[in-house]
Amino acid sequence: xxxxxxxxxxxxxxxxxxxxxxxxxISGHVSLFWYQQALGQGPEFLTYFQNxxxxxxxxxxxxxxxxxxxxxxxxxxxxxxxxxxxSAVYLCASSLARTGAPYGYTFGSGxxxxxx
Amino acid sequence: AQTVTQSQPEMSVxxxxxxxxxxxxxxxxSNYYLFWYKQPPxxxxxxxxxxxxxxxxxxxxxxxxxxxxxAAKSFSLKIxxxxxxxxxxxxxxxxxxxxxxxxxxxxxxxxxxxx
Numbered sequence: 001x002x003x004x005x006x007x008x009x010x011x012x013x014x015x016x017x018x019x020x021x022x023x024x025x026i027s028g029h030v031s032l033f034w035y036q037q038a039l040g041q042g043p044e045f046l047t048y049f050q051n052x053x054x055x056x057x058x059x060x061x062x063x064x065x066x067x068x069x070x071x072x073x074x075x076x077x078x079x080x081x082x083x084x085x086x087s088a089v090y091l092c093a094s095s096l097a098r099t100g101a102p103y104g105y106t107f108g109s110g111x112x113x114x115x116x
Numbered sequence: 117a118q119t120v121t122q123s124q125p126e127m128s129v130x131x132x133x134x135x136x137x138x139x140x141x142x143x144x145x146s147n148y149y150l151f152w153y154k155q156p157p158x159x160x161x162x163x164x165x166x167x168x169x170x171x172x173x174x175x176x177x178x179x180x181x182x183x184x185x186x187a188a189k190s191f192s193l194k195i196x197x198x199x200x201x202x203x204x205x206x207x208x209x210x211x212x213x214x215x216x217x218x219x220x221x222x223x224x225x226x227x228x229x230x231x
Contacts, residue, residue, distance in 0.1 A: 098217075104166060107160055112159070
C-alpha cells in the first residue's frame, strides 16, 4: 500500500483481556518496528523485524507482549492479560533499509489502546 | 546511554510568525542522525527534517530549518511563516549511525499556531 496501515485505530480492552494489533507496512519494506507511546511521552522502542526475523525484542516490557511477522509483511503485536499500564498508542513503522538511517521510517497512525 | 531533552512542553505562535523549538541531546557517539518529527492529531509521525552529524551545514526544508550545534549537543527547529497546519506535537529524535535502528525520542513540544 501507499502507507503504513494499522488496525484497529482504537481498542478498549477490559483488564485481563488479550488483544491483537495489526500493522500492514509499505510493500517491499524490509524493516518493521513497533513503538509504544504513553500519554504525553515520546515513542519508545519495542521490537524490530528484518523480513520475518525478529532481530531485537529488548523493548518489550514483559512476557505478556509478543510480536510476529510470519511472512515478512504484515505484523501483529499481541498483548496477553492486559493491564492498565499497557494503555498507550502503539505505533508501527517500516523502512526500505535495514535500519532507520538515513531517511527515517514511515510511521502508521497507531492504535490507541485503553485498558479499563 | 543516549538521552534527548525537549524543555518546552508547549509553545504558541501567531500565524505567519517564526518560532524556534529547542532540543538537546547527550551521547558519546561521534556519528549519528538527528530528526524532527511532527505528530498531528491523526497520530501519524511525519518526518519534517533530518541532519547528519558529520555535516556542518544546517539542513533546510522549505519553511523548516535547523540550528545544529554539535559541540553544544543542540538541535533546534525553526519554523518560518507559521501556518495553521503546523499545529501539532513536535518530537526531536536521535539515531546512532552505527547500524542501529532504535530512535531515542524526546518528550515532545506541543505547538499551537494562532490565527
